[in-house]
Amino acid sequence: MENTIFSILPPILAILMVVITRRVLLSLGVGIIVSALLLADFKIGETFAITWDAVKGIFVSEGAINTSSVYIILFLLLLGIITAFISISGGSRAFGDWAMKRVKTRVGAQLVGAILGIIIFIDDYFNALAVGQVTRPITDRQKVSRAKLAYIIDSTSAPICVVSPVSSWGATIIVLIGTILASHGVTEYSAFSAFMQMVPMNFYVWAAIGMVFIVAIRNMNLGSMKVHEDRAISTGEVFNPDKTIPGELKEDLPTSRTGTIGDLIWPILGLFVGTVGAMLWTGAQAIEGETTILGIFENTDVTLSLILGGLLGFIVSMIMFARQALVLRGVEANVLGSGVIAGLKSMLPAVYILIFAWAIGDLIGRLETGTYLAGVVENANLNVAYLPFILFILAGFMAFATGTSWGSFGILLPIAGEIAAVSDISLILPAMSAVLAGAVFGDHCSPISDTTILSSTGAGSNHIDHVMTQLPYALISAGIASIGFIIVGFTGSTMAALAVVILFLIGIWFLSGKSPKQVNPIEEKVV
Incomplete structure (x- = not known):
């Protein structure tokens, strides 16, 4: 069934089921089973073996830990813990109060997310998660729906990375372009100059980014986005409380009475500096020969950088929590365990979806x-x-x-x-x-x-x-x-x-x- 028209059946089936049932894990699971059945020529025993191999490959590959996926999962879990302790330390509340005095409109809140999405162009994974952490307190206070924020983040992460030469995307694409041009004897421009000439030709990127600003400034709410925005404005519910929300703390955790904006800024800054610094370090370490900025981003280990940045952000968040609990006495120290558990649990929905998506991606x-x-x-x-x-x-x-x-x-x-x-x-x-x-x-x-x-x-x-x-x-x-x-x-x-x-x-x-x-x-x- 490989490389035939039947090969498009599993992804189409999974996507249709997602749209119809709204149950992501069930739909992806069906897609995984159908993919395995096709690969096994409908032999049940072999189907189970292929499915297990795809799931196992997410964690172990060729006898070693598959760090690219394991590090992403660990980073998400660390991010959940960081988010929980930013809230416990009072950073989210303080930042929301600070932002309300400066970002006084819904348009302004949305533009903060759009501009941050454009500025943080190093990597799409980091962009998506970091921009959300910084912007969410602002958009929540201004009653901007989480669906609108997700759209803004998604439409300024990969689009910016794909046209930025100094990013994990751009460096890789430049190498690919150079190989293709050389194989066809194209010598009138270098790989870098070819990439830069291609930037204005990426019409989807400019249309998508333009649409973000139109949607934010002109309140262009289409289809179900209007439902989410109307609910947020009229009731203050920025998401549907009946649905699973990844990264949302469900436990009623205490909040420090003495928290400041620094309790949010310092952990996020640690996350950002740690990730970018690790990207530069891992890229420089992997280069053989002359070290250039493009070479660094071409060779950087993004997932290792994310986990190192996450660890630094986690350490800083623990320091801020210790300060609130032991020095300022704004919150009880015994909330440490429940905070860790709440942070881990908040990220489990995202982890489950990623594992299923990676498995079906491997089979496809x-x-x-x-x-x-x-x-x-x-x-x-x-x-x-x-x-x-x-x-x-x-x-x-x-x-x-x-x-x-x-x-x-x-x-x-x-x-x-x-x-x-x-x-x-x-x-x-x-x-x-x-x-x-x-x-x-x-x-x-x-x-x-x-x-x-x-x-x-x-x-x-x-x-x-x-x-x-x-x-x-x-x-x-x-x-x-x-x-x-x-x-x-x-x-x-x-x-x-x-x-x-x-x-x-x-x-x-x-x-x-x-x-x-x-x-x-x-x-x-x-x-």
């Missing part, structure tokens, strides 16, 4: 779903001018079905270079840009994507609520980007295509209605 990889989809395009008789548009759609569907943008552009970038080289070499950069853009688009829409899961975790939003509320905006951005890729395919003009993308965003701005203050008169009373 064995089914060669991505290879099959890529082969369909490579063997088709296409008008070369449509190549960027078709690659954008294909990469989007592939990332949507497999839950991985990295896997999608890893497969499709060489194919895009090959097709452009044999048909019209001038389209090689637009074709590769289309692959990167499509991979991020599909990643945004996929309920089995790890970055989507981590965005909902960072924001404290129910995962399926995040997927369903983000989908309309991602589709609008993809529609705008599609027009841009068609234009660049036929005209070869990046500026003309980018101008059309900007014009569409301006049009949406004027058609999207009035500001939140005008369309929500109750906001003055509620906020």
